Amino acid sequence: MVTKELSDLSDEADLRRADSLAREIFSDVANKWALLIIEALGERTLRFSELRDEVEGISHKMLTQNLRMMERNGLAERKVHPTVPPRVDYTLTEPGRALRATVDLLCGWTHEYFGHIESARRRFGT
Amino acid sequence: MVTKELSDLSDEADLRRADSLAREIFSDVANKWALLIIEALGERTLRFSELRDEVEGISHKMLTQNLRMMERNGLAERKVHPTVPPRVDYTLTEPGRALRATVDLLCGWTHEYFGHIESARRRFGT
DNA sequence: CCGTATCCACCCAGATACTG
């Protein structure tokens, strides 16, 4: 790394930066569309339009926006085929696949506790 | 269950309802504040004000809002002590603790891939 | 201390239209 002379002060600064970066990553990832896209991609590679069909209810805009975010964070790889009509494929990278494992767990949880939640809501009064 | 005579049609209807319910639960849970609150609660039981301090940056409003949601879905239990000043304790229920296990994994992921993400961003150009 | 209600500024997401 660069410029690491005054260890005490810069260590604290590093911690703060790391913290804020961690929170930023968390915010990026902990949102419904991102997680649904990751789940949709799974092991496959899909084109933009296939993803659009796969992730029910997502708009063109939200899809591109989240795909950019995922590319930026190195979660997905974007491969452009210079054909006509154009074709763009998206695939999860290794970090993306690791993240998907946790998303799978979340989906599993939803399935497992579906009944609990339904009845909890009834007790609560919808 | 009630009113289940015409099996074919109501089965389809059930699937649709189950699906929309699943998506609703997913949306409830897949949001940054909910996940951070769950993580903050952990095994402990905390009062409202302690949670407020623990979950950095959350507003009074967002905290109550998410806690209500979690109570409604049976993820957390709310215990009011009729003292003065009032005191309200929150604890994760069993479903909530199960969910926390997946959140822990997500946090672990963030920590593990921190470096990957940082460098991916540099490659991308911030 | 905890909860709710009101107000309002801001952001976000959808719609639309246009490029390559």
Added chain:
DNA sequence: CAGTATCTGGGTGGATACGG
């Protein structure tokens, strides 16, 4: 087909105030 830009309404969350 995929991506970008612009516009706009409605939702969202912060601030504030007040009640239990």
